[in-house]
Amino acid sequence: MIEPKKQSKNRGFYVRMKLLNHNNGGSRNRGLFCYRYFKWVLWFSLSFYFFASFLFNHKPNTISKTTVPQYSKASRALIEYPETQHHRDSLNGLKIYVYDLPSKYNIDWLSNERCSNHLFASEVAIHKALLNSDVRTLNPYEADFFFVPVYVSCNFSTVNGFPAIGHARSLISSAIKLISSEFNFWNRSSGSDHIFVASHDFGSCFHTLEDVAMADGVPEFLRKSIILQTFGVKYDHPCQKAEHIVIPPYISPESVRKTLATSDVNGRRDIFAFFRGKMEVHPKNVSGRFYSKKVRTVILKKYGSDRRFYLKRNRFIGYQSEILRSTFCLCPLGWAPWSPRLVESVVLGCVPVIIADGIDLPFSSAVPWSEISVTVAEKDVGKLGTILENVAATNLSTIQQKLWDPRISRALLFHDRTVEGDATWQVLHALTEKLSRSHHRSRVSNE
Ligand SMILES: *[C@@H]1O[C@H](CO)[C@@H](O)[C@H](O)[C@H]1NC(C)=O
Numbered sequence: 001m002i003e004p005k006k007q008s009k010n011r012g013f014y015v016r017m018k019l020l021n022h023n024n025g026g027s028r029n030r031g032l033f034c035y036r037y038f039k040w041v042l043w044f045s046l047s048f049y050f051f052a053s054f055l056f057n058h059k060p061n062t063i064s065k066t067t068v069p070q071y072s073k074a075s076r077a078l079i080e081y082p083e084t085q086h087h088r089d090s091l092n093g094l095k096i097y098v099y100d101l102p103s104k105y106n107i108d109w110l111s112n113e114r115c116s117n118h119l120f121a122s123e124v125a126i127h128k129a130l131l132n133s134d135v136r137t138l139n140p141y142e143a144d145f146f147f148v149p150v151y152v153s154c155n156f157s158t159v160n161g162f163p164a165i166g167h168a169r170s171l172i173s174s175a176i177k178l179i180s181s182e183f184n185f186w187n188r189s190s191g192s193d194h195i196f197v198a199s200h201d202f203g204s205c206f207h208t209l210e211d212v213a214m215a216d217g218v219p220e221f222l223r224k225s226i227i228l229q230t231f232g233v234k235y236d237h238p239c240q241k242a243e244h245i246v247i248p249p250y251i252s253p254e255s256v257r258k259t260l261a262t263s264d265v266n267g268r269r270d271i272f273a274f275f276r277g278k279m280e281v282h283p284k285n286v287s288g289r290f291y292s293k294k295v296r297t298v299i300l301k302k303y304g305s306d307r308r309f310y311l312k313r314n315r316f317i318g319y320q321s322e323i324l325r326s327t328f329c330l331c332p333l334g335w336a337p338w339s340p341r342l343v344e345s346v347v348l349g350c351v352p353v354i355i356a357d358g359i360d361l362p363f364s365s366a367v368p369w370s371e372i373s374v375t376v377a378e379k380d381v382g383k384l385g386t387i388l389e390n391v392a393a394t395n396l397s398t399i400q401q402k403l404w405d406p407r408i409s410r411a412l413l414f415h416d417r418t419v420e421g422d423a424t425w426q427v428l429h430a431l432t433e434k435l436s437r438s439h440h441r442s443r444v445s446n447e
C-alpha cells in the first residue's frame with residue numbers, strides 16, 4: 001500500500017501512499033435492486049453519526065490542553081439514544097486515563113491538515129475519540145488503562161510529502177521518559193497497562209521496509225505495552241511481538257458520506273473488478289523483496305486488457321465513486337499486507353477481494369470477513385478472472401447481502417465522538433478482554 005523511498009540516512013525513509021485513480025471497464029450489474037437500499041441505509045447511518053456528534057459538540061471539538069470533558073449534563077442526555085445507552089455497561093466499566101502530554105508530541109502536528117485525515121490518522125482519531133468518550137477518567141488512580149497520545153505519522157517530508165517515521169522511536173521513548181518520571185503508573189506495571197497507536201506499515205517496528213522493520217523489531221520500551229496497529233498477520237512476525245489489537249486504517253467518514261451523497265451513479269455497479277493504485281511492470285528488487293511480491297504486476301499483465309477489469313495506475317481524487325460503481329474491489333498487498341482499500345470497499349459496498357496471504361484482519365468479532373469478502377491466495381492471482389466469475393455466478397448476492405449490513409461499515413470507521421459499535425468502540429471492546437493487564441483491576445479484585 002505504500003512505497004518507501006530510500007533516503008541517504010538509514011532511518012530517513014519516506015512513505016508514499018499509494019494512490020488511486022480511475023474509470024470504467026467491464027460491465028456487470030449485479031445486485032442492482034439492493035443497491036439503492038444500501039446507499040440510503042448507509043447514507044442515513046452516517047448522517048445520523050454526524051448529526052449526533054454535532055449535538056454533543058456544540059463546542060468545537062478540539063483537543064485542548066485543559067483536559068475537561070466537553071459534555072454537560074444536558075448534552076449527556078442527548079447521548080442517551082438507544083445506540084449508546086449501555087455504552088459503559090457493555091464495556092465492563094472500562095476506564096481509561098489519557099495522558100496530557102506537551103503539545104510537541106501530538107497537537108502541534110495538527111497544524112498540517114493532512115495529519116488528521118490521511119490513512120495513518122487513527123493515531124489522531126482514537127485520541128480525539130477517547131478525550132470525548134465516557135470511558136475516559138480524569139483520575140489516573142481509578143484507570144484500567146493509560147493512553148499515551150504520540151502522533152508519529154505526521155512528519156510529512158517537504159520534498160515529496162510522504163510521512164517520515166524515522167523520528168518515531170525517539171519521540172515515543174521521550175514521551176515514556178516524561179510520563180515515567182512524573183508519575184508512577186508506568187513503573188508499577190512496566191507499561192503493561194499502557195496503550196499506544198502504531199498505524200503505519202509495519203506497526204510497532206516503525207519502519208516502512210519489512211526487512212529493516214523485522215531486523216529492528218519492536219523497541220524494547222514498548223514490548224510490554226498494548227499496541228493498536230494496522231499491521232497484522234496470522235503467522236509469527238517480529239512486528240507483532242507485543243500485546244496488540246489490529247485496527248483498520250483510517251478513512252475519513254466525512255469523505256465516505258460525501259461520496260454517498262454526491263455520486264450520481266444511479267445504482268449501477270457497472271464495473272466488474274476494480275483496482276486503482278501502484279502496479280509496476282518491472283518491480284525492483286529492494287533488498288531481496290519485490291513490491292506486492294509481484295502480485296500487482298501479475299494482475300496488470302494478465303488482466304490489463306481484459307474488459308471485465310478496470311485497472312488504473314494513476315492517482316484520481318474521485319476514486320471512491322469508482323468503488324461505488326464496482327462489484328469486486330481488489331485489495332492486493334503492497335509492501336505490507338493491509339490496505340485502506342479494505343475499509344473503502346466495505347463502506348462503499350464493493351466486495352473486497354483480499355490477496356494478501358496470512359493477513360490478520362481487524363475486529364473479527366464484529367466483521368465476519370470470510371462471509372463478506374473473497375480471499376484469493378497470492379499464488380492464484382493468475383486465476384482471478386475465473387475465481388470472480390465463479391463467485392458472481394454462485395454466491396455473490398449472499399456475500400453482498402451480508403456486506404451491506406450497516407453495522408459492519410460502522411465497525412471500520414473512527415469518529416471523533418465514538419458511537420457504540422464504531423471502530424474506537426471495537427478497540428475499547430477488545431481492551432475489556434485484556435483487563436487482566438490492568439494494574440488497577442487486579443489490585444481491586446485482590447482486595
Ligand atoms: C522530520 O523528519 C525529518 C526527515 O527525516 C527529520 O530530519 C526531522 O528531525 C523530523 N522532525 C521531527 C520534529 O522529528
Ligand SMILES: *[C@@H]1O[C@H](CO)[C@@H](O)[C@H](O)[C@H]1NC(C)=O
Binds near residue numbers: 180182183187
Ligand atoms: C521510574 O523508573 C525510572 C527508571 O528506573 C526512574 O528514573 C524514575 O524516577 C521512576 N519513576 C518514578 C516516578 O519513581
Ligand SMILES: *[C@@H]1O[C@H](CO)[C@@H](O)[C@H](O)[C@H]1NC(C)=O
Binds near residue numbers: 285286289
Ligand atoms: C534480489 O537482491 C538480493 C540482494 O539484495 C539478491 O540476493 C537476490 O538474489 C535478488 N533476487 C532476485 C530474484 O533477483
Ligand SMILES: *[C@@H]1O[C@H](CO)[C@@H](O)[C@H](O)[C@H]1NC(C)=O
Binds near residue numbers: 391398
Ligand atoms: C463463495 O463461493 C466460493 C466458491 O465458489 C467459496 O470458496 C466461498 O467460500 C463462498 N463465499 C461465501 C461467503 O459463501
